[in-house]
Amino acid sequence: MFLRKRDLPPLLLAIHDPPARLYLRGEGDAELLARPAIAIVGARACSPYGAQVARMLGRELAAAGVVVVSGLARGIDGEAHRGALETKGHTVAVLGCGIDRDYPAAHMTLARSIAERSLIVSEYEPGVEPAPWRFPARNRIIAGLCAATIVVEARERSGALITADFALEDGREVFAVPGEITSALSVGANALLRLGATPLTAVADVLESLGLEAPRVAEPKGGPLLDLLPATADELVRKTGLSAGKVTAALAELEVAGLAAEGDGIYRRLA
Amino acid sequence: MLARAVTFALVGLEPRRVEVEAHIQGGAPSLTIVGLADRACQEAKQRVRSGILSAELEFPGSRVTVNLAPAELKKEGSGYDLTIALALLAASHQIPRNRLAEHASCGELALDGRLRRVGGVLAVADGARRAELERIICPYDACAEAALAGIEPVGVRHLSDAVAYLRGELEPPEFVIGNGMPRRRPLDLADVRGQERGRRALELAAAGRHNLLLGGPPGTGKTMLARRLPGILPPLEEEQALEVTRIHSVAGLVDPDQPLIGYAPFRAPHHSASTAAIVGGGPRLRPGEASLAHLGVLLLDELAEFQRPALEALRQPLEDGELVVARAVGSVRFPARFQLIATMNLCPCGARGDPGAHCTCSAQRLARYRDKLSRALLDRFDLVVTIPRAHALDLQGGPGEASEAVRSRVVGARLRLAGARPKRTASADELLTRAVERLPLSGRGRAKVAGVARTIAALAGSDAVLPEHLAEALAYRAPAELATP
Numbered sequence: 001m002f003l004r005k006r007d008l009p010p011l012l013l014a015i016h017d018p019p020a021r022l023y024l025r026g027e028g029d030a031e032l033l034a035r036p037a038i039a040i041v042g043a044r045a046c047s048p049y050g051a052q053v054a055r056m057l058g059r060e061l062a063a064a065g066v067v068v069v070s071g072l073a074r075g076i077d078g079e080a081h082r083g084a085l086e087t088k089g090h091t092v093a094v095l096g097c098g099i100d101r102d103y104p105a106a107h108m109t110l111a112r113s114i115a116e117r118s119l120i121v122s123e124y125e126p127g128v129e130p131a132p133w134r135f136p137a138r139n140r141i142i143a144g145l146c147a148a149t150i151v152v153e154a155r156e157r158s159g160a161l162i163t164a165d166f167a168l169e170d171g172r173e174v175f176a177v178p179g180e181i182t183s184a185l186s187v188g189a190n191a192l193l194r195l196g197a198t199p200l201t202a203v204a205d206v207l208e209s210l211g212l213e214a215p216r217v218a219e220p221k222g223g224p225l226l227d228l229l230p231a232t233a234d235e236l237v238r239k240t241g242l243s244a245g246k247v248t249a250a251l252a253e254l255e256v257a258g259l260a261a262e263g264d265g266i267y268r269r270l271a
Numbered sequence: 272m273l274a275r276a277v278t279f280a281l282v283g284l285e286p287r288r289v290e291v292e293a294h295i296q297g298g299a300p301s302l303t304i305v306g307l308a309d310r311a312c313q314e315a316k317q318r319v320r321s322g323i324l325s326a327e328l329e330f331p332g333s334r335v336t337v338n339l340a341p342a343e344l345k346k347e348g349s350g351y352d353l354t355i356a357l358a359l360l361a362a363s364h365q366i367p368r369n370r371l372a373e374h375a376s377c378g379e380l381a382l383d384g385r386l387r388r389v390g391g392v393l394a395v396a397d398g399a400r401r402a403e404l405e406r407i408i409c410p411y412d413a414c415a416e417a418a419l420a421g422i423e424p425v426g427v428r429h430l431s432d433a434v435a436y437l438r439g440e441l442e443p444p445e446f447v448i449g450n451g452m453p454r455r456r457p458l459d460l461a462d463v464r465g466q467e468r469g470r471r472a473l474e475l476a477a478a479g480r481h482n483l484l485l486g487g488p489p490g491t492g493k494t495m496l497a498r499r500l501p502g503i504l505p506p507l508e509e510e511q512a513l514e515v516t517r518i519h520s521v522a523g524l525v526d527p528d529q530p531l532i533g534y535a536p537f538r539a540p541h542h543s544a545s546t547a548a549i550v551g552g553g554p555r556l557r558p559g560e561a562s563l564a565h566l567g568v569l570l571l572d573e574l575a576e577f578q579r580p581a582l583e584a585l586r587q588p589l590e591d592g593e594l595v596v597a598r599a600v601g602s603v604r605f606p607a608r609f610q611l612i613a614t615m616n617l618c619p620c621g622a623r624g625d626p627g628a629h630c631t632c633s634a635q636r637l638a639r640y641r642d643k644l645s646r647a648l649l650d651r652f653d654l655v656v657t658i659p660r661a662h663a664l665d666l667q668g669g670p671g672e673a674s675e676a677v678r679s680r681v682v683g684a685r686l687r688l689a690g691a692r693p694k695r696t697a698s699a700d701e702l703l704t705r706a707v708e709r710l711p712l713s714g715r716g717r718a719k720v721a722g723v724a725r726t727i728a729a730l731a732g733s734d735a736v737l738p739e740h741l742a743e744a745l746a747y748r749a750p751a752e753l754a755t756p
C-alpha cells in the first residue's frame with residue numbers, strides 16, 4: 001500500500017523535492033499524515049537525560065493530539081516513539097529502507113507496536129536494504145511531514161542537524177533543547193540555538209507554535225512515574241512533589257497493569 | 272466468738288467474693304489460716320500479728336482460726352492481710368462487727384502496721400460495688416483506683432486508721448482522681464524526617480486500627496516510627512478506659528495518682544520474652560502483654576527475633592480479640608483486642624532493601640529467617656511496608672509534620688468509619704477483580720485490601736471507595752515471599 005505523489009499530505013508535497021511515492025505499513029489511517037505533526041530527532045547514543053526528555057516530549061505532544069514523527073533509530077528517536085505510545089496518541093516512523101525491513105533489529109518490537117496503532121512509512125520499495133547514504137534523504141521526509149522539528153541531543157555534523165537543515169530550508173520551525181556546554185552531545189543543539197533556533201524549555205513552547213493548547217497536566221497515573229523507576233516510593237514522593245498516598249496508588253496501578261513490580265521496597269519497570 | 276469480713280479474690284480479671292471468718296477459741300495461743308491460701312497468703316500470719324501489735328492493739332492470747340471461704344477458690348498473695356486483721360480485731364471485740372460486715376477491704380500489711388497497695392484493687396472495688404457493700408477500706412494510695420469502680424473508698428495509711436474509722440472516730444480522708452491522661456508526652460512524629468510512605472502507613476494504621484508491619488534495613492527509623500503510633504491515636508471512650516485500667520490494675524501497673532488509663536496503652540515486650548509473658552496465663556493467671564495492650568498497641572520490635580511459639584500463640588487473640596486460658600476451675604478470659612505493629616529486617620544481615628549495600632545471606636540462612644514468620648501470622652498484617660533509608664536531604668530538612676495534626680485527621684476518619692462506611696464504586700470493584708487476577712492475593716488478602724481501602728477513603732473524606740483508594744490499599748499487601756507457608 002502506498003500513496004502516489006498527488007495523494008501526499010500537503011506539507012510533504014510542499015517541500016523542495018517530495019518523494020514520488022510513500023509506502024505505508026500499519027493500522028493507522030493515511031489521513032494521520034495530514035494531521036499536525038512534530039518531528040523529534042537526536043543522537044543514537046544519547047544521555048539518560050536526553051532519553052528522558054525525548055520520552056517526555058513524545059508523550060506530552062502525543063497526549064495533546066500531535067502526531068510524533070521520528071526515524072525509529074536507537075536513542076532519541078526510539079524514546080520519542082515510546083513516549084507517544086504510552087498515551088493514546090499517534091506516532092509515525094520514517095524509514096531509510098523498505099517498510100518490510102526491521103531496522104534496527106533491536107527495535108523490532110517497537111516497530112510492531114507503532115504499526116499496531118499508527119504508521120511506518122518509507123519512500124523506498126519493500127525489500128530495499130538499509131544503507132547509510134539513504135538516511136539524509138529519509139530525513140527530508142521526517143522534516144517535511146512536520147510543522148516543526150525538535151532536536152534533543154546532537155553531535156556536530158550529525159543526522160539530526162541535517163533534518164534541522166531541511167526543516168529550515170522548507171520554512172518550518174526548529175526547536176532545540178539546550179544542553180550542557182561541556183558535553184559533545186550538546187554541541188549540535190547548542191549550535192542551532194546560536195543560529196537562531198527556538199530554545200525548548202517546555203512542551204507548551206512547541207504547542208503554541210502549532211496553535212495548540214497543552215492538555216491539562218496529565219494525572220499522575222504512572223506514565224511519568226514509570227520513567228523514574230527504579231526507585232523507592234519515598235524517592236518518587238521527593239521527585240514529584242506528590243503525596244505518599246498518590247504515589248503509592250499510582251505505583252499499584254502500574255503493578256496491576258503489569259508494568260512494574262516491587263521487591264524489598266524498590267519499584268522496577270517490567271519489560 | 273466469730274467475726275466476718277469481706278474481700279474479693281481474682282479469677283483472671285473477675286472478682287469473686289471471699290468471706291474471711293476469724294474464730295477465737297480457748298487454748299494455747301496460735302494462728303491458723305485455712306482455705307486454700309498460697310504461701311504468700313499464709314505468711315499473713317506474721318504480718319498481721321506484727322501489724323496489730325504495732326498499732327497498739329491487742330492480739331488474742333488464745334487459739335485463732337482464720338477461714339477463707341469458699342475453700343475451693345485459690346487465695347493468692349498478700350492482699351488479704353488487712354481483711355484478716357480486721358476480722359480478727361472484730362472477733363476480739365476491738366471494732367464493731369456489724370460495721371465491718373458492711374465494708375469490703377484489701378491491702379498488704381507491713382510489719383509496722385502500715386498499708387501497702389496491691390494489684391487488682393479496682394477489681395476488688397468492682398466486686399464490692401456489685402455486692403452492694405457500703406465502702407471499701409484500702410491503702411490510701413489505692414483510693415483513686417478504687418473510686419473508679421463507683422464505690423466510696425476509705426483510704427488508710429496504717430492499720431490504726433482503719434480501726435479508728437470503723438470505731439467512728441475518723442472520717443475517710445480526701446483524695447484526688449486523675450484526669451486519665453498520660454503523664455509523659457508521647458513521642459512526636461515531628462522527629463521523623465522523610466519516610467513519607469512510612470508516615471502514611473502509620474496514619475492509616477491509626478485511622479483503621481490496622482495491624483502494620485514495617486520492614487527494611489537497620490537504622491532507617493522503623494522503631495522510631497512504630498513508637499510514634501500511640502501519639503496519633505484518639506483517646507479512649509470512658510467504658511474502654513475502665514476496661515483497660517482493670518487489666519493494668521490486676522497486673523499492678525496503674526499509677527496511684529493517675530489510675531485511669533484514658534489513652535490507648537502501648538506495650539513493647541522484648542523479643543526474649545516468654546510465651547506466658549506475651550500472651551498471659553502462667554501459674555498465677557496474670558494478663559500478658561497482649562492483654563495489657565488491649566484497646567491499644569502491641570509493638571513487636573524485631574519480629575523475627577521472637578520465639579516462634581510466642582508468635583504463634585498471638586494468633587488466637589489476633590483472631591478473637593481475647594485469650595482463653597483453660598483451668599481446673601473453668602476457663603479464664605483475658606480481653607486482648609490490641610493493634611499489632613511490628614518491625615523487622617528483610618534478611619539476617621539486614622542489607623536487603625538497601626540499594627547501597629549488598630546482601631550476603633545464604634539461601635538457607637534467609638529461609639531459616641523467614642521460617643520464623645508463618646504465613647498465617649503474616650496474613651494478620653493489613654499493611655506491610657518497606658522503610659527505605661531516608662535521603663540525606665530529608666535528614667537535613669526541617670521537622671516532619673507533628674503528631675497533633677496527624678491525630679486530628681485520624682479522629683476525623685474514625686468518626687467517618689463509625690458512621691455510614693464508604694462503599695466501593697463499580698470501577699473500584701473492577702480494579703480489585705483485575706488485581707486478584709494479576710497479583711498474588713489470597714481471599715484474606717482481598718478482604719484486607721478492601722478494609723484498608725475503606726480507611727483510605729475515610730481519611731480522604733470520601734463517601735465512596737474510589738479506584739485510587741483501592742489502588743493505594745493494594746500496594747500495602749503482604750508480599751508473598753516474606754514468610755513460609
Ligand SMILES: Nc1ncnc2c1ncn2[C@@H]1O[C@H](COP(=O)(O)OP(=O)(O)O)[C@@H](O)[C@H]1O
Nearest residue numbers: 462463464466488489490491492493494495661
Ligand atoms: N527518618 C529518620 N528521621 C530522623 N532520625 C532517624 C530517621 N531514621 C533513623 N533515624 C535515627 O536513627 C536512629 C535509629 O533508628 P531506628 O528507628 O532505631 O532504626 P530501625 O528500627 O529501622 O533499625 C534513630 O534513633 C534516629 O536517631
Ligand SMILES: [Mg+2]
Nearest residue numbers: 493494572614
Ligand atoms: Mg529497630
